[in-house]
Amino acid sequence: MPVVDEAAVGRIFREESGRSVAALIRVFGDIDVAEDAVQEAFAVALRTWPGGGLPPNPGGWITTTARRRAIDRLRREARERELLSKAAALALGTDDPGMPDEVGPVQDDRLRLIFTCCHPALSTEAQVALTLRLLGGLSTKEVARSFLVAEPTMAQRLVRAKHKIKAARIPYRVPEDHELPGRLRPVLAVVYLVYNAGLTSPAEQGLCPEAIRLARTLATLMPDEPEVAGLLALLLLTESRRPSRIRSDGSLLLLGEQDRSRWDRALIEEGQAIVRRCLRRNEPGVYQLQAAINAVHADAATFERTDWPQIVALYDQLLTLAPTPVVALNRAIAIGEVHGPAAALALVDELDLDTYHAFHATRADLLRRLGRNSEATAAYERAAALAPTDAERDFLRLGGRDAR
Template identity: 60%
Template sequence: MNLDGVFRREYGRAVSVLVRSLGDIGLAEEVVQDAFVEAVRRWPADGVPPSPAGWLITTARNRAIDRLRREATREERHRQALELLAAERGDEEGEEGVVRDDRLRLIFTCCHPSLAMGVRVALTLRLLGGLTTEEVARAFLVPEPTMAQRLVRAKNKIRDAGIPYRVPYEADLPARLGGVLAVLYLIFNEGYSTVDRPELSAEAIRLGRVLAALMPDEPEVTGLLALMLLSESRRPARVTDDGELVLLPDQDRGRWDRGMVEEGHALVRQCLRRGRPGPYQIQAAINAVHSDAPTTGETDWAQVVALYDQLMVVAPTPVVALNRAVAVAELRGPAEALDLVDALALDRYHLHHSVRGNLLRRLGRPDEAAAAYETALRMATTDADRTVVRRLLDG
């Protein structure tokens, strides 16, 4: 009996239902976890119930009622308990607002504008995105203990400030959209950057389609969906039969999913017609240029560099600058690119050192290249990344 699998499937739904009843995401998360502990104790002997989610929700709700009765004053605890009991009948058929998808609705709920953008994204990834604290830390390029402290502080702020977590109204969506887009992109990226969690990328794309249908006039929503589709189109050629990553220059482009490529291109053209470029749209356009070229050597690198120049205006991050340097190396040579890479503060990012190793090797400096690859190997955080770096080191 794979209880962990059951928990992963039902956790988000159970928390979503309890948040709507309680208005307190911290309490909702705690009582659902308590319910799962009870399930681990009872289900092996009693069997998995016909509706695991219903069992978890009911058990968690009862624990929440007990906690409210214990911790509140007599009058207040009775009021809250009665409200929670009354909400039980309306949870499944009550007001959903304009966001009909359970997972997407809860992501909007968690991306509360009272929290700083980075904090709301990190907290949502941890609670709803299926990512561990280690994976969230990797997404933000910070040590795991640092991210753990940020998450604890965020939960404490929610509790101490009494930030209301409720299903957002339609008017609330634009203020929360930036966080929601970042959450979907980082969930996708975690599934794309590893070889053993493709379900994360698939779920991010599914939610991207739901969001695009919900907010068709938001070009960045369209841009993110295009970016995910164009990236995901390369998955068949990106992983060997042995599960190893294949870098872009070495991929068999004939294996790319042409349906996804064509859909992504159509969405990019739709963005271009609107004339309101943003970070996701520009990244999608960069990927569209790559997918136009039969080989790496035939890529329009001048256009790629120009698009990265635009991206640096709207999203001037070190990672964007690193990717731009890779394109500059193809257009103007590795020497200029190495100067750009050496100016970046990305010492903890393994791709920074891998790129340096590649540029140094191309410049005929093999000892320095090997040292850079060794550093990249120490910084890599997944087996797939380490395998790629070892292959580069040995090559």
């Protein structure tokens, strides 16, 4: 029997909580009821699974237990009597002719949750943050990290978003076909951030295939949206390299150090085929351009043979569409491969990204290449202090020692 400890339950939480929360929100129409019930179900799992072992279907067990907890809460609060009777019938597995299955263009509970959270009454940032919290099972701290803000700030934003949903009585329903394009931008951002959360933390790697599954579902649902195709291509091309990013001891490997024979050629070919279709449409967007940049990297047999001028040209287009400091930072890195580290450092030093670890890591590498070792060491130390994972901290500290 596999060991069931806190880490194992945490791993299952990452994999299953989004599905359970989405299912309960559809049933009860209340974020707090659903979220609290799923948290309680996992607390029960922590108490019972280590002694009794994993149930045959852990996700189903969590959803069923959470549904019963939610029903108990509604009963205790003596509210929503009609909803309670319907929910009880669902919990017992009986048919309820008064509550037919929802039909519409989105048939996946988790994708439905993304679309309903991405209601236009909420700000784009609130839409993305709330869905990351509910769907991805990310903590408030982890969501805050995705937005480069402090945890208390993000906690306040999440509370405000939930209150607005209640106050405005925003319905939990499937958007109609004509509403889908208007909800698309934050939905794509959520899927992208869910993938990145899995990419940056070994404990959350189950989020990567989940994000790709959602992107594939979106591409089927909206085949004529070029940015949906661009996002799918971007995730496939990034995923093709994921196994080669980590050494056997868990330490990170930079792009130039990776064994390219380990890259997944099937994912690369699929991603590049999508990029070519996007190019033929000639409707460039943020995700399409990022996918094109990754396709250029995938084309190169070695790091030295990368077509850096083409990557700079793509970043020029991307910066026009998304003039953010992070895009400018990545463009500066590419500039450094074409025009040298001094040109790149001049651009990097103009950016206001002091709380972003990658900013300091980039500065450190450029300073090291320029022979300014004491400054490089300080930049590595600052980057390590801000890094979100142990692997990144260890990597950056090693870089700081090498620069001394």
